[in-house]
Amino acid sequence: MVDLTLTNLVISFLFSNPFHSGTASNSALKITSVNLSIEPNANVIRNTSVTLRCKAGVLAYGTEAPNRVYTIYKDDNVIYNKTTSSSEDFFYNLPEARVSNNGKYRCMINIMGEKMASEVVTLTVTGMSTPILRLNKANITEGEVVTATCLAPGETGSLLFSFYDGSKEVDKIGLNSNSVRFLPKGVGDHIIHCSYSVFIMPNLFKSQRSNAVTVKVKELSLEPILKISPQNNVYEGDTLNITCSVSDSREDYRDAELLLSQGNKILQRGNTSIHVSWTARATSLKLTIECWLYVGNVAKVDNKTVSVIELFSVPTLKMSPPQVFQGDSIRLICQSERLSYNRLGGENLIYSLEPLEYHMSRAGNGVFAGNAKTIDSNYTCTAAAKGIKKKSNVLTIRPKVSVSAPKIWVSGNAILGRKIEIFCLSNTGTPPITYTLWKTNEQKQIAIVQEFSKPANFTVYISEPEELIKYFCSANNGGKKPYSSDKLHAAVIEPMTEAHLMVLPISGDISEGNSVTLICSFKGTPPVTVRWFRDGNPNALETTTTKINTTHYPFILSKEHSDKYYCKAENRANSVESNRVNLVVGMAMWKKLLIPGIVILVVSSLVLVGFVLFIRSRRGKRETAAELSVKPASPKSDDSLTVTLTHDTEVYNAATDAASFYDDKEGRVTNGTRGSVASLPADIINRSSCSFSIKICNSEWEEPQTCPPGPGTDTEEIQATDIQRPPRAQEPQENHLRDYRNPPREDQGRVPGEPLSSHSAEAPGSCSNKPTGPAGSRLRPSRFSHGPRDPRPRDISLPKQRPDRSQGSRPRQAATGSEPANTKAPGP
Numbered sequence: 071m072v073d074l075t076l077t078n079l080v081i082s083f084l085f086s087n088p089f090h091s092g093t094a095s096n097s098a099l100k101i102t103s104v105n106l107s108i109e110p111n112a113n114v115i116r117n118t119s120v121t122l123r124c125k126a127g128v129l130a131y132g133t134e135a136p137n138r139v140y141t142i143y144k145d146d147n148v149i150y151n152k153t154t155s156s157s158e159d160f161f162y163n164l165p166e167a168r169v170s171n172n173g174k175y176r177c178m179i180n181i182m183g184e185k186m187a188s189e190v191v192t193l194t195v196t197g198m199s200t201p202i203l204r205l206n207k208a209n210i211t212e213g214e215v216v217t218a219t220c221l222a223p224g225e226t227g228s229l230l231f232s233f234y235d236g237s238k239e240v241d242k243i244g245l246n247s248n249s250v251r252f253l254p255k256g257v258g259d260h261i262i263h264c265s266y267s268v269f270i271m272p273n274l275f276k277s278q279r280s281n282a283v284t285v286k287v288k289e290l291s292l293e294p295i296l297k298i299s300p301q302n303n304v305y306e307g308d309t310l311n312i313t314c315s316v317s318d319s320r321e322d323y324r325d326a327e328l329l330l331s332q333g334n335k336i337l338q339r340g341n342t343s344i345h346v347s348w349t350a351r352a353t354s355l356k357l358t359i360e361c362w363l364y365v366g367n368v369a370k371v372d373n374k375t376v377s378v379i380e381l382f383s384v385p386t387l388k389m390s391p392p393q394v395f396q397g398d399s400i401r402l403i404c405q406s407e408r409l410s411y412n413r414l415g416g417e418n419l420i421y422s423l424e425p426l427e428y429h430m431s432r433a434g435n436g437v438f439a440g441n442a443k444t445i446d447s448n449y450t451c452t453a454a455a456k457g458i459k460k461k462s463n464v465l466t467i468r469p470k471v472s473v474s475a476p477k478i479w480v481s482g483n484a485i486l487g488r489k490i491e492i493f494c495l496s497n498t499g500t501p502p503i504t505y506t507l508w509k510t511n512e513q514k515q516i517a518i519v520q521e522f523s524k525p526a527n528f529t530v531y532i533s534e535p536e537e538l539i540k541y542f543c544s545a546n547n548g549g550k551k552p553y554s555s556d557k558l559h560a561a562v563i564e565p566m567t568e569a570h571l572m573v574l575p576i577s578g579d580i581s582e583g584n585s586v587t588l589i590c591s592f593k594g595t596p597p598v599t600v601r602w603f604r605d606g607n608p609n610a611l612e613t614t615t616t617k618i619n620t621t622h623y624p625f626i627l628s629k630e631h632s633d634k635y636y637c638k639a640e641n642r643a644n645s646v647e648s649n650r651v652n653l654v655v656g657m658a659m660w661k662k663l664l665i666p667g668i669v670i671l672v673v674s675s676l677v678l679v680g681f682v683l684f685i686r687s688r689r690g691k692r693e694t695a696a697e698l699s700v701k702p703a704s705p706k707s708d709d710s711l712t713v714t715l716t717h718d719t720e721v722y723n724a725a726t727d728a729a730s731f732y733d734d735k736e737g738r739v740t741n742g743t744r745g746s747v748a749s750l751p752a753d754i755i756n757r758s759s760c761s762f763s764i765k766i767c768n769s770e771w772e773e774p775q776t777c778p779p780g781p782g783t784d785t786e787e788i789q790a791t792d793i794q795r796p797p798r799a800q801e802p803q804e805n806h807l808r809d810y811r812n813p814p815r816e817d818q819g820r821v822p823g824e825p826l827s828s829h830s831a832e833a834p835g836s837c838s839n840k841p842t843g844p845a846g847s848r849l850r851p852s853r854f855s856h857g858p859r860d861p862r863p864r865d866i867s868l869p870k871q872r873p874d875r876s877q878g879s880r881p882r883q884a885a886t887g888s889e890p891a892n893t894k895a896p897g898p
Contacts (some may be wrong), residue, residue: 099130106177106188116197120164124177139180144173167195169268169275170227199223201280203264212290213368219249220264228269235260253367257289293317296361296372305413306352306381307456314361315343329362352378383408385453387465394442396469402438404451420454442469473499475553476545480560485643494543495525503547510540535562566594569639569648581656584627590637591620598641605634627655
């Protein structure tokens with residue numbers, strides 16, 4: 071039902087396809103399946119009828135059925151073809167199946183060029199028919215041939231027949247040929263049977279054995295007969311009468327044949343009888359004579375053995391002496407060792423030499439004399455008596471070549487204190503050659519050489535340089551006398567034992583720019599190769615070859631040449647290293663002289679700089695005191711001057727404990743309602759900041775007075791900033807002003823008659839932590855000193871100057887910071 075529905079769907083599609091016209095000639099089809107089956111079974115026994123059914127599934131439309139071509143394959147070979155228009159299953163019959171039908175089958179269908187094949191199916195048939203043997207004769211005579219036929223009833227295919235005589239296979243034939251002709255060998259009964267095999271690639275199916283047939287073989291009545299006369303006490307040269315015949319000569323056997331032979335040699339052949347007269351030859355101790363009878367395929371033989379006594383033995387050829395040299399006299403002797411004197415009857419053997427050349431002559435019966443050739447020669451001799459000739463073996467004469475005077479030499483380098491190899495060789499000479507090593511007249515060693523051009527090898531130990539010349543060698547290969555070589559001439563190399571390195575100059579100036587020479591001395595046989603090395607550097611600085619026991623290496627020194635040096639000396643024996651020399655290169659002389667000069671110059675410069683700094687320091691002190699000497703523009707005798715100084719002080723210079731100089735700093739002075747400006751040092755590196763008040767009393771220059779404290783005092787205020795700290799720590803840390811009673815050297819240039827200033831200071835507060843002296847005491851005119859900052863103001867009372875009107879007042883210093891005109895610069 072499913073197949074019918076599928077077929078209807080396909081036909082409906084084909085009819086609805088616009089590309090088909092629907093005519094029978096253009097019928098569309100499709101092969102859907104091809105199945106091959108074996109009936110009744112794939113495994114059957116012999117004689118079973120087997121049917122191969124091929125069923126094809128085909129889809130088509132139209133009223134006319136297309137032709138179908140069925141093809142049956144067996145083992146890929148076509149065995150059947152059939153064309154039909156029927157849509158029924160196709161059948162291929164195998165009636166009475168045989169083993170030959172075994173194989174793999176396949177079915178293929180071809181419809182209008184469309185093909186499809188089935189799967190492979192295998193047919194197996196078991197069982198084979200029993201073969202039948204037939205013979206044309208059952209009783210035969212020895213030598214007759216039998217024809218045997220083996221039958222395989224009902225079997226088909228490729229058959230292979232085999233025939234057996236007992237268990238031994240006598241023949242095998244194939245290609246469906248079942249008859250064979252064979253010859254039973256031997257008299258008696260022969261059991262014959264056969265079998266066959268069916269050959270199906272690649273298998274071979276064998277049948278059972280056939281029936282057995284007995285063949286009786288009767289012996290042939292003919293026999294060969296051999297007669298020899300005489301048969302005993304036969305000597306070489308005797309004539310033997312030999313007859314070979316058939317036992318029953320009454321019957322005529324046309325296919326009979328007689329052969330007479332001795333060893334592998336045929337003496338005579340015939341049909342019924344053979345007669346031969348033959349001279350005996352003692353080729354061996356016994357002679358075997360054979361008489362053969364051949365009738366058809368039958369061969370019979372009769373043989374007899376005859377002992378033949380030698381008349382004389384085979385001669386031997388010898389040479390005397392056994393070893394000869396080229397050109398030496400030789401004798402060749404040909405002789406038979408055994409003779410039958412009775413049979414010879416006093417007859418002598420005749421000896422001959424081959425080849426008898428011009429240099430050989432007969433010296434007697436069987437004796438030949440001459441000289442040996444320079445090349446190898448081959449000789450034979452022949453002994454003859456009573457018609458018997460016997461030849462000797464070949465004698466090869468190889469004349470020896472005498473040795474020549476040998477040569478002696480040393481292998482490699484002869485090194486003192488070591489073993490060396492001495493070689494001795496003769497350029498000519500037939501081996502074996504005996505070589506002897508001699509030291510003076512004492513025999514040391516012997517060597518026998520079996521090969522041509524191979525030297526003898528001797529090993530000796532050399533302990534002295536003059537020892538080697540005492541050696542020589544001799545060579546002998548059996549000649550009349552040995553030949554000796556010359557004495558051994560070879561240089562004995564003394565190994566390097568020591569090397570010493572020294573430097574020149576020994577105690578001179580080894581400094582930069584000078585020349586130095588390294589000298590390497592050593593002991594050893596020259597030539598010596600010397601290499602110069604710098605310690606740590608594997609590459610040689612220089613390589614020199616010398617024939618003396620010393621060499622040198624000069625070079626110009628530089629600072630980089632400071633190092634350890636050594637030399638390595640090497641000859642053909644060994645190499646040695648010298649001691650290490652430590653070369654320390656000093657500075658050049660001009661550098662040595664330059665350093666003290668530079669040191670002196672540096673020290674002088676430092677001293678000069680220190681001195682200049684000292685002078686400048688002293689001058690700074692004087693300038694500071696001069697700056698603090700302040701005068702009012704119109705001083706009054708009853709006025710006092712109050713100076714208020716604001717001092718910024720930095721920390722001391724710890725290294726020098728000195729303060730910077732005053733330079734270009736300004737302080738402002740207020741005197742009552744009038745203001746005057748005092749110029750103070752400005753450039754202060756290390757300074758501190760503080761404020762204090764100074765009261766300067768109006769008094770005479772010569773006699774300073776203490777200003778009474780109080781508001782009624784006429785004072786001038788000085789606001790000063792950045793006052794230099796004391797330059798030296800060892801000076802007393804107290805506030806003081808410069809004493810102008812003893813002016814410095816530079817103040818001596820003031821205007822004549824100008825009164826000196828006298829100051830007294832009252833310092834209630836100070837930047838220093840040390841107390842000051844009492845009010846009105848005389849202060850040191852050098853500089854201010856200070857310590858840690860003191861917040862209290864300090865008043866210093868100084869007497870006011872009463873200027874001499876007649877002399878004029880000193881000009882006040884304006885805010886420009888310049889010095890008085892009559893002040894000189896400090897000297898160095």
